Amino acid sequence: MEIWINPACSKCRGALTLLDAEGAGYTVRRYLEDVPSQDEIREVLGRLGLEPWDITRTQEAAAKELGLKDWPREESARGRWIAALAEHPKLIQRPIITADDGTAVVGRTEEAVREALSRSRE
Numbered sequence: 001m002e003i004w005i006n007p008a009c010s011k012c013r014g015a016l017t018l019l020d021a022e023g024a025g026y027t028v029r030r031y032l033e034d035v036p037s038q039d040e041i042r043e044v045l046g047r048l049g050l051e052p053w054d055i056t057r058t059q060e061a062a063a064k065e066l067g068l069k070d071w072p073r074e075e076s077a078r079g080r081w082i083a084a085l086a087e088h089p090k091l092i093q094r095p096i097i098t099a100d101d102g103t104a105v106v107g108r109t110e111e112a113v114r115e116a117l118s119r120s121r122e
Contacts, residue, residue, distance in 0.1 A: 001120045003107070004031040004044075004096040012095040015107040022117055026097075031089050038086045044096060045082075047104035052081035055093040055106060062088040 003019070003026050005012035019026055029036075036044070045052060053073045057063060066084060068091075071077055085092050097112075098104045099119035107113040 001026040001100055001116065002029055002098045003027070004029045004036070004092070004094060006030070006032055006090075006094050009094055011108045014110075015095045015097065015113045018110060018113045019117070024117055024120065031092060031094070031096075035089045036086065036092075038082050041082050041085050041092075044098065044104055047098060047102060048096070048106065049103075050106075052078060052085055055096070056081065056085065057091050057093055060088075060091055063091055 001024065003012075003015060005016065005028055007013070007030065016028070041052070045055070048055065051073070053068075053071070056068060058068055063069070066088070068081075068084065071081065093106050093108070095107045096104055097107045097116040099116045101119045103116075103119055105112045105116045107116060
């Protein structure tokens with residue numbers, strides 16, 4: 001299991017605390033330093049079953065500068081969204097936990113983190 005985190009994020013710290021309390025084995029990826037490629041973002045989106053605009057932090061300054069709220073949310077614009085996430089990783093919602101069963105969750109709640117844990121223990 002891998003968890004993409006920003007150490008300054010309280011939701012990320014909470015997810016790590018829960019994973020540690022449950023004795024889970026995981027790898028930490030500080031995605032602002034170890035920026036995911038467009039292919040990695042595509043893969044995680046597939047695992048999440050989401051579109052890039054579903055995991056974009058639209059209130060970030062970079063999102064406002066890019067005018068993301070006005071970008072089309074359709075298949076033809078998908079590549080543009082993914083490129084923006086790769087270029088501005090701060091826009092990626094966090095934490096993202098990839099489970100051992102090939103799925104992933106956005107672990108912003110205790111329930112979501114527990115879901116990733118259960119998927120990794122099956």
